Amino acid sequence: MNLQQLRYLVAAADEGSITRAAAACHVAQPVLSRAVRSLERELGLTLLVRNARGVEPTVDGRRVVDAARRALGEVERIEELGRARRHERGLVAAVATTPTLEAELGAGLAPEFWARHPAFGLRFVHCDSSEHVAATVAEGRAEVGLCDLPVGAEGLVVVPLEERDVVLIAPPGSALPDPVPLGMLGELPLILPAPGSERRRTFDALFDALGVSPTVTFESDERAAWIPAVLVGHGCCIWYRSHGEHAAALGAVVRGFDPPLRRQIGVVHPDAPLSASAAAFVALAAERAGG
Numbered sequence: 001m002n003l004q005q006l007r008y009l010v011a012a013a014d015e016g017s018i019t020r021a022a023a024a025c026h027v028a029q030p031v032l033s034r035a036v037r038s039l040e041r042e043l044g045l046t047l048l049v050r051n052a053r054g055v056e057p058t059v060d061g062r063r064v065v066d067a068a069r070r071a072l073g074e075v076e077r078i079e080e081l082g083r084a085r086r087h088e089r090g091l092v093a094a095v096a097t098t099p100t101l102e103a104e105l106g107a108g109l110a111p112e113f114w115a116r117h118p119a120f121g122l123r124f125v126h127c128d129s130s131e132h133v134a135a136t137v138a139e140g141r142a143e144v145g146l147c148d149l150p151v152g153a154e155g156l157v158v159v160p161l162e163e164r165d166v167v168l169i170a171p172p173g174s175a176l177p178d179p180v181p182l183g184m185l186g187e188l189p190l191i192l193p194a195p196g197s198e199r200r201r202t203f204d205a206l207f208d209a210l211g212v213s214p215t216v217t218f219e220s221d222e223r224a225a226w227i228p229a230v231l232v233g234h235g236c237c238i239w240y241r242s243h244g245e246h247a248a249a250l251g252a253v254v255r256g257f258d259p260p261l262r263r264q265i266g267v268v269h270p271d272a273p274l275s276a277s278a279a280a281f282v283a284l285a286a287e288r289a290g291g
Contacts, residue, residue, distance in 0.1 A: 017054035096142035186212030189235035
């Protein structure tokens with residue numbers, strides 16, 4: 001059980017609809033549905049039932065929702081205390097980001113930040129998508145965010161950081177041209193995010209622009225499963241070159257695209273004064289971008 005599952009359950013009970021709850025939580029509907037089902041399996045209880053208007057809690061569900069509200073309220077009080085103390089000291093910046101970019105932060109920007117500012121710290125806030133990152137920053141649950149661009153960022157300052165090469169990662173032994181023509185994507189078995197997610201919509205927009213119909217052989221929002229799926233031959237995935245280099249070391253075939261495919265990442269923050277640690281993080285990102 002985790003706090004995100006409890007938040008999703010409470011949202012579903014409040015909204016009376018999985019679709020509206022997902023929108024309120026800034027996640028795709030399948031993500032919220034899977035989280036609630038996972039919680040039901042763990043507890044061995046049916047928490048929500050469908051009705052003509054959407055969903056409603058069962059008797060057990062109402063008890064769990066009431067307990068979840070109390071737990072989330074206590075967590076919010078703890079977080080408020082932490083935010084107040086951090087704001088007083090300005091020593092720790094909360095950075096919202098996705099798991100993929102958090103791993104890259106840990107390998108690149110974060111160590112440089114700590115080397116320059118040993119008195120400052122970073123606390124990562126996990127988000128499911130770039131839109132979730134922007135919403136988390138806009139709502140004040142993080143001071144800065146790192147995400148793919150463009151992103152809906154009304155009221156936020158966007159600092160473009162760098163462009164990343166996007167590559168095709170194929171099973172070992174795949175006979176592919178180098179680079180791979182983008183139009184060839186319609187001929188390859190592909191590993192993609194689950195339908196309905198923001199990541200999947202990004203891929204679908206690419207395929208629409210290319211005029212190709214993808215052959216999908218594996219769908220998962222758990223990107224940690226993509227490279228293992230490629231290595232056992234389930235299909236090809238499209239990801240950043242840094243992940244391709246890791247996969248190539250394990251035997252995967254990695255190819256660039258023709259024309260090149262790139263994705264820009266950047267830092268977002270409120271158009272307002274920042275704490276000392278957050279300001280230092282943004283300044284380092286801006287310096288990196290200038291370089």
